[in-house]
Amino acid sequence: MSLIDTEVMRGLSTQGALSQEDKALLLGLELSPRYMSASEVLWQESEDADLFCVVKEGWAYSYRNLKNGSKQILKFYLPGDIIGIRDFGFTRRLASAAMINKGVICPFSYQQLFELFGRSSLAAGIVATATRQQAQLSERLIYLGKYAAHEQLAHFLYEIYLRLKRINAVRDNSFFMPLTQELISDALGMSPVHVSRTFSMLREEGLVIRNRQHVKLPDPEALARLVEFNDSYIDEFLPPSFSELLKASP
Amino acid sequence: MSLIDTEVMRGLSTQGALSQEDKALLLGLELSPRYMSASEVLWQESEDADLFCVVKEGWAYSYRNLKNGSKQILKFYLPGDIIGIRDFGFTRRLASAAMINKGVICPFSYQQLFELFGRSSLAAGIVATATRQQAQLSERLIYLGKYAAHEQLAHFLYEIYLRLKRINAVRDNSFFMPLTQELISDALGMSPVHVSRTFSMLREEGLVIRNRQHVKLPDPEALARLVEFNDSYIDEFLPPSFSELLKASP
DNA sequence: TTACCAACCTAACATAGGTTATGAATTACC
DNA sequence: GGTAATTCATAACCTATGTTAGGTTGGTAA
Numbered sequence: 180m181s182l183i184d185t186e187v188m189r190g191l192s193t194q195g196a197l198s199q200e201d202k203a204l205l206l207g208l209e210l211s212p213r214y215m216s217a218s219e220v221l222w223q224e225s226e227d228a229d230l231f232c233v234v235k236e237g238w239a240y241s242y243r244n245l246k247n248g249s250k251q252i253l254k255f256y257l258p259g260d261i262i263g264i265r266d267f268g269f270t271r272r273l274a275s276a277a278m279i280n281k282g283v284i285c286p287f288s289y290q291q292l293f294e295l296f297g298r299s300s301l302a303a304g305i306v307a308t309a310t311r312q313q314a315q316l317s318e319r320l321i322y323l324g325k326y327a328a329h330e331q332l333a334h335f336l337y338e339i340y341l342r343l344k345r346i347n348a349v350r351d352n353s354f355f356m357p358l359t360q361e362l363i364s365d366a367l368g369m370s371p372v373h374v375s376r377t378f379s380m381l382r383e384e385g386l387v388i389r390n391r392q393h394v395k396l397p398d399p400e401a402l403a404r405l406v407e408f409n410d411s412y413i414d415e416f417l418p419p420s421f422s423e424l425l426k427a428s429p
Numbered sequence: 430m431s432l433i434d435t436e437v438m439r440g441l442s443t444q445g446a447l448s449q450e451d452k453a454l455l456l457g458l459e460l461s462p463r464y465m466s467a468s469e470v471l472w473q474e475s476e477d478a479d480l481f482c483v484v485k486e487g488w489a490y491s492y493r494n495l496k497n498g499s500k501q502i503l504k505f506y507l508p509g510d511i512i513g514i515r516d517f518g519f520t521r522r523l524a525s526a527a528m529i530n531k532g533v534i535c536p537f538s539y540q541q542l543f544e545l546f547g548r549s550s551l552a553a554g555i556v557a558t559a560t561r562q563q564a565q566l567s568e569r570l571i572y573l574g575k576y577a578a579h580e581q582l583a584h585f586l587y588e589i590y591l592r593l594k595r596i597n598a599v600r601d602n603s604f605f606m607p608l609t610q611e612l613i614s615d616a617l618g619m620s621p622v623h624v625s626r627t628f629s630m631l632r633e634e635g636l637v638i639r640n641r642q643h644v645k646l647p648d649p650e651a652l653a654r655l656v657e658f659n660d661s662y663i664d665e666f667l668p669p670s671f672s673e674l675l676k677a678s679p
Numbered sequence: 680t681t682a683c684c685a686a687c688c689t690a691a692c693a694t695a696g697g698t699t700a701t702g703a704a705t706t707a708c709c
Numbered sequence: 710g711g712t713a714a715t716t717c718a719t720a721a722c723c724t725a726t727g728t729t730a731g732g733t734t735g736g737t738a739a
Contacts, residue, residue, distance in 0.1 A: 238607050242615065252616035254566065255589070255608070259596050265562065280607040306556055312515065313563040316504065316570060323573045324618025328726075339505070346509050357488050357530040358505070359686065365492065366502035368574025370727050375688060391686080391735085578696070609716065620697050625718060641705075641716085 212285045221262070221276040221284070228272045230286045231263030237282015241265070241274045243321055251321045255279075265317075267292065268310035273317065323368055326406075328377045331367050334406040336387060340396055353395040462535045471512065471526040471534070478522045480536045481513030487532015491515070491524045493571055501571045505529075515567075518560035523567065573618055576656075578627045581617050584656040586637060590646055603645040 212235060215221075221232065224243060239256040253274055256262045266272050267289055278284075318338070322331045343354045360378070364371040381387040386402055388395040396402055462485060465471075471482065474493060489506040503524055506512045516522050517539055528534075565588075572581045593604045610628070614621040631637040636652055638645040646652055 240612070240616075250615050251618065252612065254562070254569075255616065257589075257592050257596065258598070261562075279612070312504070312511075313566065316563065316566055319504075320566060320570050320573065323570065339507075342507055346507065348508075361686085362490070362502065362529070365500050366490075366505065368501065371686095372688090372728075373726055375686095376726090379688075611716080621717090622698075622719090623696055625716095626696085629718075 212283050215278045215282050215284055217278060217281045219278045219281075221278070222272050224272055224275045226272045228263070228266040228269055228289070230288045231261055231267065231292075232284040232286045234258055234260050234262055235283040235285055237284075238279040239276060239282070239284070240279060241276045243274050243317075245321070245325055249325060251324045253317055253320065258282075265310065265313060268306060269314070273314055322406075328367075328369055328373055329380055330406055331369070332363075332374065332377045333381065333386065333402050334408065335363070335367060336394065336396065337399065337402045337406060337408050340399055340402075351395075352397065352399060353393065355392055356394045357392050462533050465528045465532050465534055467528060467531045469528045469531075471528070472522050474523065474525045475521045478513070478516040478519055478539070480538045481511055481517065482534040482536045484508055484510050484512055485533040485535055487534075488529040489526060489532070489534070490529060491526045493524050493567075495571070495575055501574045503567055503570065508532075515560065515563060518556060519564070523564055572656075578617075578619055578623055579630055580656050581619070582613075582624065582627045583631065583636065583652050584658065585613070585617060586644065586646065587649065587652045587656060587658050590649055590652075601645075602647065602649060603643065605642055606644045607642050 215237065221239065222228075234256045236258055238258075239260075239262055240252050241254050241256070241262065242250045242252045244250050262276055262284075265274070315338075318334075322334050326334070339356060340349065340354065343349050348354055360374045361371045364374045367374070369377075378387065378389060382389065385397060386405070388397060402408075465487065471489065472478075484506045486508055488508075489510075489512055490502050491504050491506070491512065492500045492502045494500050512526055512534075515524070568584075568588075572584050576584070589606060590599065590604065593599050598604055610624045611621045614624045617624070619627075628637065628639055632639065635647060636655070638647060652658075
């Protein structure tokens with residue numbers, strides 16, 4: 180069983196348009212398979228990310244450990260699935276990964292993937308963008324799953340705050356946010372009434388001052404501590420391999 | 430303000446490695462900006478997907494309308510963000526998108542993006558894979574946000590069922606699933622006890638028969654109806670532009 | 680000014696799901 | 710084979726959040 184049988188190849192092959200050259204290229208990427216035991220860890224959150232894997236046998240999953248001791252599973256991987264492509268575009272793993280039962284995985288290095296992209300650094304950039312958006316989505320998934328309403332809202336506001344700061348739209352810890360509580364409720368999956376209640380709570384604790392579309396976070400760091408915010412998914416630099424590639428391009 | 434100021438460019442520019450040629454290429458992609466009013470819809474779910482947009486002014490958001498009349502917001506987009514890249518790799522929109530307040534957006538066609546990828550159909554394949562994974566994640570997000578436990582579990586099981594069917598691992602509506610209820614609870618964000626309760630419920634309704642790692646769905650379609658399953662995100666063919674590109678490659 | 684409407688707040692009540700606990704069934708390990 | 714450790718089922722109780730409802734505020738238009 181080779182990469183030909185994986186998800187990518189299935190996608191490409193259904194169109195009957197994969198050249199022999201491409202197939203050879205892909206097979207060239209294939210490193211030696213690894214035999215994994217049940218529960219064996221593929222990688223841990225925040226380790227260096229330099230490869231992805233095709234799951235050949237067995238089931239695996241990716242997950243994040245939460246501060247309260249529990250964990251949120253992001254995805255289960257079945258035979259033929261690719262695991263680890265999510266971190267392509269980041270220097271470090273955003274989530275841990277482990278086997279469920281015993282199986283076989285086949286690793287591929289990101290470096291080789293970069294080379295596939297050839298001279299177009301733009302392609303890599305687009306991929307990085309898509310990847311980042313996915314990372315933000317994962318972050319939200321985690322908060323929806325396991326946190327209380329006030330933690331969700333705090334996380335949400337702090338994320339908006341960081342994203343606005345990047346584009347210089349924050350002045351004196353205040354910013355413009357054209358969202359109604361109803362919109363926020365649709366985003367966080369809670370009722371509008373509870374959004375209001377939760378804002379009141381945060382206000383009483385002096386964490387958020389809100390007047391219609393004007394929001395002030397008197398102590399952003401306190402908010403961040405409340406939610407144990409991990410901002411690497413918002414603002415990370417490109418990994419070294421990216422910049423190497425970019426500098427090499429004419 | 431041009432694409433240079435967007436997320437992609439920020440990422441690439443921080444490394445100081447974007448060639449004049451690349452910049453010119455990007456600027457060439459830029460179509461004429463569109464002035465949008467508040468609440469104006471960019472596109473609706475399941476429309477043809479053929480472009481993405483850079484939000485230049487104003488806020489926007491992507492969302493899915495749910496069967497119960499409410500909606501789940503997937504993401505808010507601030508000035509400088511790219512909206513619609515999520516659907517790259519699909520023929521149709523997976524979510525709707527609309528403005529929040531008035532603003533300006535700048536559309537780019539997918540077709541041009543494909544051409545950027547140049548001759549490497551593999552690059553496009555990798556992107557498509559990453560995109561699909563993101564789509565599955567979004568689907569989960571929606572279920573975490575707005576649905577009751579039995580709907581979440583039904584959706585989860587039906588998704589596993591479909592993914593296993595693709596790789597021929599389903600026999601007589603039965604399949605092997607090496608997950609404990611605890612793992613499932615970590616994935617769905619509910620307590621293990623409630624997973625058990627919910628399995629009991631589904632069993633009593635004759636929808637799911639489960640014996641340890643052996644699962645049978647006597648009537649998969651009934652399950653699918655229960656959750657109004659949209660399987661386009663699992664099993665979609667590549668869009669026409671992809672196959673054109675692939676056939677054109679030597 | 681007046682009327683109207685959307686956004687928001689707060690309260691009272693209902694309920695889905697969390698928590699804790701106990702026992703039964705399976706599986707893993709000596 | 711026997712013992713321990715998982716996994717699962719079910720029950721009793723509790724709490725966070727949903728629901729319904731009524732009132733306040735602020736903006737907008739006639």
